Amino acid sequence: MITQLILRALDKKAIWLVAVLAVIAIGVPVLNLVVPEGNPLHIPNYAVPLFGKYLNYAMLALALDLVWGYCGILSLGHAAFFALGAYAMGMYLMRQIGARGVYANPTLPDFMVFLNYKELPWFWNGFDMWWFAFAMVLIVPGLLAFVFGFLAFRSRVTGVYLSIITQAMTYALLLAFFRNDLGFGGNNGLTDFKDILGVNVQAATTRAALFAASAFALALAVVICSAIVNSKLGKVMVAVRDAESRTRFLGYRVDNVKLFAFVVSAVLAGIAGALYAPQVGIINPSEFEPGNSIEVVIWTAVGGRGTIVGPIIGAIVVNLTKSIFTSGSSYIAAGLVILIFSGIVAVASGWTKGLIVIAASIAIPVLYGLYQLALYGSFKLPALSDVWLYALGGLFIFTTLFLPKGIVGLIAQWRTMTTKREQHDRNAPSPADVEAGVDPQPNPAE
Amino acid sequence: MADKTGTMLYLDGVSVSFDGFKAINKLSIIVHPAEMLAIIGPNGAGKTTMMDIITGKTRPDDGEVLFDGRTDLTKLDEAAIANLGIGRKFQKPTVFESQTVWDNLVMALRKPRGVFSALFYSMSADDEARITEILDTVRLLNRKDDFAANLSHGQKQWLEIGMLLAQDPKLLLVDEPVAGMTDSETVETAKLLKEIAKTRSVVVVEHDMSFVRDLGSRVTCLAEGSVLAEGTLDQVSANPVVIERYLGR
Numbered sequence: 171m172i173t174q175l176i177l178r179a180l181d182k183k184a185i186w187l188v189a190v191l192a193v194i195a196i197g198v199p200v201l202n203l204v205v206p207e208g209n210p211l212h213i214p215n216y217a218v219p220l221f222g223k224y225l226n227y228a229m230l231a232l233a234l235d236l237v238w239g240y241c242g243i244l245s246l247g248h249a250a251f252f253a254l255g256a257y258a259m260g261m262y263l264m265r266q267i268g269a270r271g272v273y274a275n276p277t278l279p280d281f282m283v284f285l286n287y288k289e290l291p292w293f294w295n296g297f298d299m300w301w302f303a304f305a306m307v308l309i310v311p312g313l314l315a316f317v318f319g320f321l322a323f324r325s326r327v328t329g330v331y332l333s334i335i336t337q338a339m340t341y342a343l344l345l346a347f348f349r350n351d352l353g354f355g356g357n358n359g360l361t362d363f364k365d366i367l368g369v370n371v372q373a374a375t376t377r378a379a380l381f382a383a384s385a386f387a388l389a390l391a392v393v394i395c396s397a398i399v400n401s402k403l404g405k406v407m408v409a410v411r412d413a414e415s416r417t418r419f420l421g422y423r424v425d426n427v428k429l430f431a432f433v434v435s436a437v438l439a440g441i442a443g444a445l446y447a448p449q450v451g452i453i454n455p456s457e458f459e460p461g462n463s464i465e466v467v468i469w470t471a472v473g474g475r476g477t478i479v480g481p482i483i484g485a486i487v488v489n490l491t492k493s494i495f496t497s498g499s500s501y502i503a504a505g506l507v508i509l510i511f512s513g514i515v516a517v518a519s520g521w522t523k524g525l526i527v528i529a530a531s532i533a534i535p536v537l538y539g540l541y542q543l544a545l546y547g548s549f550k551l552p553a554l555s556d557v558w559l560y561a562l563g564g565l566f567i568f569t570t571l572f573l574p575k576g577i578v579g580l581i582a583q584w585r586t587m588t589t590k591r592e593q594h595d596r597n598a599p600s601p602a603d604v605e606a607g608v609d610p611q612p613n614p615a616e
Numbered sequence: 617m618a619d620k621t622g623t624m625l626y627l628d629g630v631s632v633s634f635d636g637f638k639a640i641n642k643l644s645i646i647v648h649p650a651e652m653l654a655i656i657g658p659n660g661a662g663k664t665t666m667m668d669i670i671t672g673k674t675r676p677d678d679g680e681v682l683f684d685g686r687t688d689l690t691k692l693d694e695a696a697i698a699n700l701g702i703g704r705k706f707q708k709p710t711v712f713e714s715q716t717v718w719d720n721l722v723m724a725l726r727k728p729r730g731v732f733s734a735l736f737y738s739m740s741a742d743d744e745a746r747i748t749e750i751l752d753t754v755r756l757l758n759r760k761d762d763f764a765a766n767l768s769h770g771q772k773q774w775l776e777i778g779m780l781l782a783q784d785p786k787l788l789l790v791d792e793p794v795a796g797m798t799d800s801e802t803v804e805t806a807k808l809l810k811e812i813a814k815t816r817s818v819v820v821v822e823h824d825m826s827f828v829r830d831l832g833s834r835v836t837c838l839a840e841g842s843v844l845a846e847g848t849l850d851q852v853s854a855n856p857v858v859i860e861r862y863l864g865r
Contacts, residue, residue: 172736174736174738175735175736178629178738253695288855398735401734401735401736401737402722402723402734402735403731403734403735403737404739405712405715405723406723406734408714408715409712409715409723412712412713412714413710413712415673415694416706416710416712417693417723418693418694418695418698419698419703419704420670420698420729420779420783421695421698421699421724421729421783422695422723422729422734423695423729423730423731424695426731427731427734430731430735482639484638536719
């Protein structure tokens, strides 16, 4: 039964994706550790956790796609599950510090000593054991998703209302985790990690191992999601997305289908978060910010929802772009990114639309400059990091308008365009069709 | 009212109102096993509301709704009622447009409906043969790999009937099955429904009088939420009240 499920999961596309991830999982650490510095193929130390972070984001986007792209549940609070996974891992890492903290307390983490805690809060018990913490990485997001989903889906909360309460959920968690007396480090969160599974979390080899683990976790998520969407349950999920009430009349319990997808998705998001925490070295309440969850939706939309590979591509592409915009790169690099994007739009849906993208991209910094001119009497272009949010918003708007199926949909869009051109020449019905009285088939894409 | 035992569907004194408007008013209808009942009536007579009540979408304010002479349908939800063996075809054909004709039938095929049974389901040769047979019956075999969205309106109606067959229900509720069909398709649909009614109970709601005549079944005329007349089509259409309130208009 299980083997059949796995076999079905590994269709052609999934096999390729898993293979590519396996190559990356081995390749990047090798290029970092084995290839000597100065060699053009060497991957610098700072890049390994950065790429690892992208893979964690990709896994989060894939998790969101399972519920949004396949089951029609637009969760605007998915970063909460990611953050909870990260916090569970962070608690383990905090307890690994032991007496090496600033206050050298053998059991209490630094922030607890600082806040005059006398003993460890009960919910911190057990987190010194890796297996317990790793189990919590799965259980905590899964349990929250189960309770939340059980209540929401049973009362048939759908559409925009569901999206809003998922936002409220992550916002409530944000406020709660900001409080010092909740016992999770408040505003500062958890940081200063030292060891993971007995090895130094900062060491290049550990970083490489965490990267590989991120790639393998993503590959596992691909297999799990692929197994689900290729099964009959996957078909039912799409049916729920497209015609929820009709699915009920077929005898399926829609709330259970949604609950299953939501819990699996939350657990995957939690695992991604758990791998994220040691790589970035800090976890604080800002991870719960509503904007984070919305960004995940944008990655998924840009890559192509309702596909397995789409959200992965989307998360990596958007985050690479973000790095270009926010890490002090030049206007030239950002301009290049915009040119590529408008080129894609132009190829996929026509020149005029590509030009609209370019015009909008130029208009925003120029308008900002004019605003500065009116305010201070001097024309000044904005810093790139200041326009990133505008760029992200523009990316979402233009993707929704011009590339409704995202980057992955481009291939299909381009393919139908070329076949349409080919068909144009032989649109006359064949003699056999005329004889059979068959009308020439209209192009289904139209 | 009449004896409940031996009935497939038993509605007695059912009423429901929306914001004070009585959509269904003391409605009583009986359908026997392997019997077809055609329901006619003007717009707003409560035909679709009646189906909503039977399938659990709407709860009646009052009255008794029994399936198979014993199961109280007013206590169950849509999924449970569907699993009891009541299938419904909607007025507007509702098939899963982004999926293939084949996959639509795979989902409809009578199998355990749980999440994990669906996850671990793998198609047996029997299931495949059954779906192929249904596709043959509804004449969509050559379109089995097409997306349901690309079917014509009439073909979608047939696919939905095929999905009903795949569900293997004891009672079929069919809402305006021939809307948007050509004349020859309409004749074929009547034949198919009559064939189905040999083994199952079928309730058909329809406006098309020539189609109802083709069905040759018992006819009930509804108006303003209750039964206006019952009998053969000739009896019902000769009824002066029916002529005044429905046919004559």
